[in-house]
Structures are given as structure tokens and as C-alpha cells.
Amino acid sequence: MGRRPCCAKEGLNRGIWTAGEDKILIDYIQAHGEGKWRDLPQRAGLKRCGKSCRLRWLNYLRPGIKRGNISMDEEELIIRLHNLLGNRWSLIAGRLPGRTDNEIKNHWNTNLSKKVQDQTHQNPVKLSNESEPQSEMLKEESPPRLETHPVIRTKAIRCTRVILPPPLLDQVASKATSVHNSNSETSSYSSSRQSNLSSDFLANFNIDDLLMSDQAQNLDSCFPPEGEKVDCYPSNFTLPMHDDAGCIRSEGLERWREDDEPFRTNGDFDFNSLASFLDSDDRFDLDE
DNA sequence: AACTAGAACAACCGCCAAAGC
DNA sequence: AGCTTTGGCGGTTGTTCTAGT
Structure with a gap:
């Protein structure tokens, strides 16, 4: 049947x-x-x-669809977003005005996956194609805002997830599970972590639940001391949530909420904020 | 000019989650 | 509460195009 x-x-x-x-x-x-x-x-x-x-x-x-000619800027953004989100094509497409998940997925499968693989082999911690002058330029200039085409959003417009690097996920999971058990009916930790290590930087936490919990502060113990970099796949990157510290703390979460950063505590995921965030000095330092 | 291999792209498929009843 | 329907997602396949021989 x-x-x-x-x-x-x-x-x-x-x-x-x-x-x-x-x-x-x-x-x-x-x-x-x-x-x-x-x-x-x-x-x-x-x-x-x-x-x-x-x-x-x-x-x-659909009106507003851009076809073909994916620019270097867009490729750069796709690579960065794929690095953050994995094969979540609809989320990635949501950040690229006029582009659809299918087109991005095809472009990734035919072009970018090979490109990234080659670069990873050449230098495991570098994701940008530094041999290309335009990429050099991108390091100093923010990618242009592409506002002339509407963002093609389908389903994936909500996000209640926190970006965590893989080495921290397991530690946080056990803490979060206890938070979940004692506090919330909605928080959960994604078991996909086990099955998709390379791409799953996202744990399914409801940030509000974590912040409201008395146990939220216990999460602090999961993270490295302030200023310590996190060494993990695919590169060293500094978590952006708490000053320049490179670590996540409950007050970092609180500040993130106050600053209205991409992962808003009302559950909405703001891609424009994410873009600004990626462009900002606080972004994950993928080029180091 | 004909053939072939690989690339590029459009479309399909199965699964899943949310909504509706 | 449980079942059905609907819409959406990501993986995969099939077709067309193009460059090389």
C-alpha cells in the first residue's frame, strides 16, 4: 500500500x-x-x-523572478548562507531577492558545491574564492542590497532556531533538554543533529523559553570563556552574541533580543537583519 | 558534420508539517 | 484527539544544451 x-x-x-x-x-x-x-x-x-x-x-x-546570470555577489552570499544553514534552500532563497530555492539548489549542485569543495581541499578554512578579484572586493565592501526584486518566500519564513557550532551542540543539548523538561511544552532539540553533522548548525530552541527559564543561566557553562575562539567545522568562527567574546551566554541571548538581531524572539526570522549581520563586523568570521 | 560526454536546468517525487474538519 | 487534506521542502531524475573530438 x-x-x-x-x-x-x-x-x-x-x-x-x-x-x-x-x-x-x-x-x-x-x-x-x-x-x-x-x-x-x-x-x-x-x-x-x-x-x-x-x-x-x-x-x-511569478512576477519578480530573476532568471540566470547569478552574480558573484549572489554566489558569495549563497556560499555563506549555505555554510550557516546547510541545504535549507528555501531559507537561502529567502535572502536572495528574485531567486527561487530550485534555482539556487541547481546552481549549488552544478557549480558551487564543486567550487567550495575545491577551495576546501586547497585550504580547509577558506570558503571564499580568494583568487577571484571580485571576492577580494567583497571582503572590504558589503554586498549590495538587492531590493529591486521581491524576496521569493514560500514556507520557510519562521525560525525559532539558534545557530550553534557543532562542538557546542551536544553540550547545549543536554542542558536544553533539562530546560525543556522542566519548563516548556514547545522547546525541543532537533535529533537531526546526529544524522546531519556537517550542515546542522541549528538547534530547535525557542529562545523565549530559554530566556524565561530559571535554568537558562546554566547554559553559560556550556560555552568557552569570553574571548576564546571556537574551533570547529568548517572554519574557526567567532560567535557574535556577546561583545567580542566568541561565546554564547544567556545575557548574550538577552542582548541579541534587545538588539533585534536576525533571530527574533517572536519567532520571525528577518533575512535583512541576517544580511546586515553577515556584513557587520560581528559576523561569523568565515574568511579567517 | 556527426558523435559523445558533461554541464545546466526544468520538472518530478516522496516525505513531512500544518491546517482543517 | 485523530484523521484527512493541502502546501511546501529537498533530493533526484530526465531532458536539453554545449563544448570537445
């Missing part, structure tokens, strides 16, 4: 969309709006799966 398919496959068109199909879809969505994807093909008169319609619209037909 398999899962029920999203739609009947018989009699449906597959493969590349024709200009006529695109027009029908655009006209229908302009008239009736997005949503109800399962019923949309029938109502619009398309011989396509609803999922296929949704994908076509979100990735290619």
Missing part, C-alpha cells in the same frame, strides 16, 4: 511547459489568485498535476 498520489497521473501532460500552458496558468492565477493547487488544473483547464502548476508558478511565472 503506497501513499495516495497527489493527483491522477493518467491523461496529464508532463515535462516542459508550453507557452500556451504558461499563459493559461498566469491568466488563471491573475484572475483567481494562488492556492487550491489540487483543484486548480481542472478549474483552469490545464492537463497538469496541481503540484506541477504550483512549481511552475513559484519558480518561473
